[in-house]
Amino acid sequence: MTAATEVVDDAATSATNTFYYLLIPALVLGFVYWKLQRRRFVDLANKLPGPRGYPIIGNAMDFLGNSLETTERFIQFSFNYGNIMRFWIFHKLVVFIADPRDVELILGNSTHLDKSEEYRFFKPWLGEGLLISSGQKWKSHRKLIAPTFHLNVLKSFVELFNANSRAVCEKMAKENGKTFDCHDYMSECTVEILLETAMGVSKKTQDRSGYEYAMAVMKMCNILHLRQAKIWLRPDWLFKITKYGKEQIDLLDVIHGLTKKVIKRKKEEISSGNKKYIESSINPEEKSVTTAFKSLKDDLDEQDENDVGQKKRLAFLDLMIETSQNGVVLTDEEIKEEVDTIMFEGHDTTAAGSSFFLCLMGLHQKYQDMCVQELNQIFGDSDRPATFADTLEMKFLERCLLEALRMYPPVPIIARKLQEDVKLASSGHIVPKGTTIVVATVKTHRLETYWENPDVYNPDNHLPEKAAERHFYSFIPFSAGPRSCVGRKYALLKLKIILSTILRNFKVYSDIPEDDYRLQADIILKRADGFKIRLEPRRKNIMAS
Numbered sequence: 001m002t003a004a005t006e007v008v009d010d011a012a013t014s015a016t017n018t019f020y021y022l023l024i025p026a027l028v029l030g031f032v033y034w035k036l037q038r039r040r041f042v043d044l045a046n047k048l049p050g051p052r053g054y055p056i057i058g059n060a061m062d063f064l065g066n067s068l069e070t071t072e073r074f075i076q077f078s079f080n081y082g083n084i085m086r087f088w089i090f091h092k093l094v095v096f097i098a099d100p101r102d103v104e105l106i107l108g109n110s111t112h113l114d115k116s117e118e119y120r121f122f123k124p125w126l127g128e129g130l131l132i133s134s135g136q137k138w139k140s141h142r143k144l145i146a147p148t149f150h151l152n153v154l155k156s157f158v159e160l161f162n163a164n165s166r167a168v169c170e171k172m173a174k175e176n177g178k179t180f181d182c183h184d185y186m187s188e189c190t191v192e193i194l195l196e197t198a199m200g201v202s203k204k205t206q207d208r209s210g211y212e213y214a215m216a217v218m219k220m221c222n223i224l225h226l227r228q229a230k231i232w233l234r235p236d237w238l239f240k241i242t243k244y245g246k247e248q249i250d251l252l253d254v255i256h257g258l259t260k261k262v263i264k265r266k267k268e269e270i271s272s273g274n275k276k277y278i279e280s281s282i283n284p285e286e287k288s289v290t291t292a293f294k295s296l297k298d299d300l301d302e303q304d305e306n307d308v309g310q311k312k313r314l315a316f317l318d319l320m321i322e323t324s325q326n327g328v329v330l331t332d333e334e335i336k337e338e339v340d341t342i343m344f345e346g347h348d349t350t351a352a353g354s355s356f357f358l359c360l361m362g363l364h365q366k367y368q369d370m371c372v373q374e375l376n377q378i379f380g381d382s383d384r385p386a387t388f389a390d391t392l393e394m395k396f397l398e399r400c401l402l403e404a405l406r407m408y409p410p411v412p413i414i415a416r417k418l419q420e421d422v423k424l425a426s427s428g429h430i431v432p433k434g435t436t437i438v439v440a441t442v443k444t445h446r447l448e449t450y451w452e453n454p455d456v457y458n459p460d461n462h463l464p465e466k467a468a469e470r471h472f473y474s475f476i477p478f479s480a481g482p483r484s485c486v487g488r489k490y491a492l493l494k495l496k497i498i499l500s501t502i503l504r505n506f507k508v509y510s511d512i513p514e515d516d517y518r519l520q521a522d523i524i525l526k527r528a529d530g531f532k533i534r535l536e537p538r539r540k541n542i543m544a545s
C-alpha cells in the first residue's frame, strides 16, 4: 500500500467516523423530540373524555361488529360522554365533537380542509374526486364544478325533475295499499335524474343500468363502512384477499361501467356538434332555492348573488368535457373521478333524505295534511307540473324536509385531519395536530342546548325567526364553510319537486314509530329495518291522466 492510498483511506475512515458521530446524536435527538411530541400528544389526548381502552389496541374492540351494532354502540357512547369523545385505535387518535361552537372551529376554518385518512377507502371508486381530493387540485376543481350547480342551471332542470317525479309515482302506484320499502324507488329515481340533468344523458339512451348502479352503490357503501369499522379489513393487502375485496371488484365493474358509458355518450354527442348551452337569468326574488342556510353563506351563494345579466352556462358533464377539450389541465381520468363523485354524492344522500321524509310524513299525518293544504293552495285542482316559482312557495314542505334532515342527516359524520392544535371553544380542551376529528352531525342536530325537545319531529324548528336565533353551525346537514356540499341547492330543489309530486298523488302511511327505527350508518345514514311505507292514491285517475 502506498503512502498516498493510506492517506486517502485515513480520510475516508475519518469522514465515516464523523458521519456516525453526527448521525447517532441526530437520531437520538430526533427520537427524543418525537418522544416528547408524542408524550405531549398522548397527554393532551388523555385529558379528553372517552372510554378506557386496552394497552396497545386502545378502543379498537369498540369498532367491532356490523354497522348496525357499531352505530347503536356509538349512540350509547354519546349519551355517556357528551359532546367530546376520545378513542384510540391502536396509536391513532380519533375525537368526536358535536358542540356547534367547536364544529365552527373545524368546518369554518380553511386550515382544516384535508379529509381524514379513512376517506382513502373511497379511492378505488372515486379516485381523487372532489369529495376526497385536497390542496390545489381540490381548490381548482371546486371552482370549476360549483358553477355547474348555479341557480340558472338548476332552473333548467325543473322540467326533468318533474318528469322523473311523475315516473316514480307511476312505478310506486303498483304498490297501492301494500307495505313496501320506498328506498329502492327513491334510489333509482335519483340516479336517473342525475343521469338526465348533471350528466345530460337523455332518457332514450338509458336502460336498466341506473337501477343496477344504485344497488351496486348501496353494496359498496356497506363494504366501505366495514373497512372503517373492522380493523383487519383496513390494510389493502389483507382486504384484497377477503370475500369483500373480491366483491368490491365486481361492484366497481358495474359502477365504473356506467360512468364510462355516460362519458363516452356525452363525448360522441358533443363531437357531433350537439352542445347544450343553458341560457336564463335569475329574477331578484329568485336569488335562492331556500333561505334556510342564508346565515352560512358559501361559494354557491356568492356565485348566485353576484350574477348579473344573462350568461351561457353548461351543465356539469358538458363543462367537464369542454374544459378538457380546451386543453385546460383536466384528464379523462379526472373527468371520470368527478363523474363518479357526483353520481355517488348526488344520489345516495337524496335517496336517504327523501325516504326518511316519506316515513316521517306517514307517521305525522297532521304535518302531511298541512303540506297537502299548502300544495292545494299552490296548485288548486290542477295536476300541472311544478315550476321553479312554485317551489319557492312550498315553505311548510321545506320545513318538514329540513326537519327530516335534522333528525336523520344522510351524512351523519364528517371527518377531517387536524392541521394544527385546536382549543375547543366549549371546554377549553386542546385537540392536538394530527388527530382525526369527527364532526358528529347526527348528535349536533339533537343537542338540547340548541333544540327544544330535540327528539321530537317539529317542522317549526325551521321557522325563519327560530333559525336566526340559533347557532349557525347547529344545523349542518350539508356541512358548512369552504368545503360545504356543492350540490346543496340542486338537492333541495330536486327533493321539493319529487316529494311534492308524491304528496299530491298519494296519501302516505307508516306504522313504525321513530323509537323503533334501527339506524345504520353505512357512510350514509339508513334504516336497517327498511323504509317501510304504504300509499293510497289521493285521486282515482291521477296516474292515468
Ligand code: HEM
Residues within 6 Å of the ligand: 130, 131, 132, 142, 198, 341, 342, 345, 346, 347, 349, 350, 353, 409, 410, 411, 413, 414, 415, 476, 477, 478, 479, 482, 483, 484, 485, 486, 487, 488, 490, 491
Ligand atoms: C340531501 C342531500 C345531500 C346531503 C345531505 C349532502 C351532504 C353533504 C355533506 C355533509 C358533505 C360534506 C362531506 C364531507 O366533508 O365529508 C357533502 C359534500 C359534497 N356533496 Fe353533498 N349532499 C347532498 C346532496 C348532494 C348532491 C345532489 C350533490 C351533487 C349533485 C352533492 C355533491 C357533493 C360533493 C361533490 C361534495 C364534496 C364537496 C367538496 O368537498 O368540496 N351532494 N355533501
